[in-house]
Amino acid sequence: MCSDTVELPADLANIDLSDARLYADDRPEQIWKRLRALDVPVRSGGLRDHWVITRYRHIQEVHRNSHAFSSQKGMHLGEKPTDVEAGATAGGKSLLVTDDPVHTEMRKAIHTSFTPKLLRTLTDSTLRIARDLVGSVVDQGEIDFVEKVAAPLPAIVTCELLGVPEQDRAEVKQWTQAAFSGSGYATADTQIAAHTELFVYCQQLLAEKRRTPGDDVATVLANATMFGEPMSREIAVMNCHDLIAGGNETARHTSSAAALTLVTDPAAWDLLRAGGTDPDTATEEILRLGCPVNHVMREVTEDLEIGGIPMRTGEFVTLWLRSANRDEEIFDHPDVLDFTRKPNRHISFGLGSHYCVAAFLARLEVGSIVRALLELVGSAELSGQPTYLESNFFRGYRSLPMILSSGS
Incomplete structure (x- = not known):
């Protein structure tokens, strides 16, 4: 890591932010804090050289100049060479990695x-569903919250969202949980195989929805148009899969973070139980502090300056959303969970034209978990050490061993 304007301390200069193993503990939050203090974008290496942007106002600069940035080469750094290839391959086919005018047309079709x-x-x-899942683990002794609650919830909701027939749901939920149960460093072959199964199933589901339409997202994708022509089947399948991915990853990681705060921040929950704040406000604060996406990536398409630093066409830029959500210039006491925080200007869902199209779904899923925990859990304790997901893109937990009790 280096900078054109400041000399970095040796320990910072030697950090590779793309190394997924860096994210096995809380070191990233400390690194981002030190990078914010430099107050300029810096260069970093890894799988590909890139500019590291950690300040909220510098990320806003990028969005104000969105015409000079492209997502077509992929939206994240990747953790292995195949990730780089996959990002470029999906360019122009997935809403996540498509530029205007195609992006606007694709977004319009999906949003309907x-x-x-x-x-x-x-x-x-x-x-x-959230009440049923939380209720099933309360007063049951030690459980893994990720396995028993945080992972199943989005898998079940996704089936309803897409209109998956009842007879297919058990299998789809199995593939979904296998595909998204532990992405990151040392990804298992079984996970890759599950993604393949989901792509195949999405193709079959959309074909069925063309024959027999329903009142669901899959039906809209199957029959969507772009520029007055039918949306290509390849684009429809890619976005069907990405809706599954987005809904699962965001909700799973942030719901786990919400449960952990029962132990780390009991006073905030006492305030919520006493009516000193409301579940919606609490959910937004959990989404801020527990932001499930570390960064998004863009490619520079024309020379410009961000934060006073010249950036050249063809260079990559990473916007560290989780860092910006803890920016001292924007948030008072940014490392503190404050269930009364208003306004809450977090950017967990991005900014501008690439604002997450399924943000409402993530808010709904995480908010439902918050309400279920509020209603059903009186006390909580850790029964083991939480295990972080080792991923430079997603931030969350592989496992969260807990004991949840109905009594206070």
């Missing part, structure tokens, strides 16, 4: 999936 009727149905069913 989320009808008011579907949102009402999901709101009721997601809270019911």
Whole structure:
């Protein structure tokens, strides 16, 4: 890591932010804090050289100049060479890695999936599912919250969102949990195989929705148009898969972070139980502090300056969202969980045209977990050491051993 304007301490200069093993503990948060103090973007190596942007206002600069940045080469650094190849291959086919004008047209087609009727149905069913999952582990002794609650919830909700037939749901939930149960360093072959199964199933599901439409997102994708023509089947399948990915990863990691705060920040939960704040405000603060995405990446398409630093066409830029959510210039006491924080200007879902299209779904899932924990859990304790996910892209837990009790 290096900078064109400041001399970095030797320990910072030798850090590779793309190394997934760096994320096995809380070191990244300390590194980002020191990088913010430098107040300029810096260079880093790894799988590919890139500019590291950790300040909130510098990320805003990038979004104000979005015309000079592209996502077509992939939206994250990657952790192995195949990740780099996959990002470029998906360029122009997935909403996540597509530029305008195709991005706007694709986003419009996907956004029409989320009808008011579907949102009402999901709101009721997601809270019911969260209550059932949390209720099943309360007073049951030691459990892994990730395995028993945080991972199953988005898998179940995804089936309802896409209109997966009842007879397929057990298998789809099995693939979904296998695909997203431990992404990051040393990804298992079984996980890759599960992703393949999901791609195949998405293709079959969309074909069925063309024959027999329903009131669901898969039906809209199967019959969507772009620029007045039918959306290609390749694009429809890619975005079907990405909706599964986005919903699962965001909710799984942030829901786990929410449960951990029962132990680390009991006073915040006491305030919530006493009516001193509300679940929606608490959810936004959990999304800020427990931001599930470390960074997003862009490629510079025309020369410009960000934070006073010249950046050249063809260079890569990484926007560290989790760092910006702890920026001392924006948030008072940024490392403190404050369930009364208003306004809460977190950027966990990004900014601008690439603002997460399924942000409402993540808020719904995490908010439902917050409400279920509030209603059903009186006390909590850790029964083992939480294990971080080793990933430079996602921030969360592989496992979270806990004991949840109904009594205070």
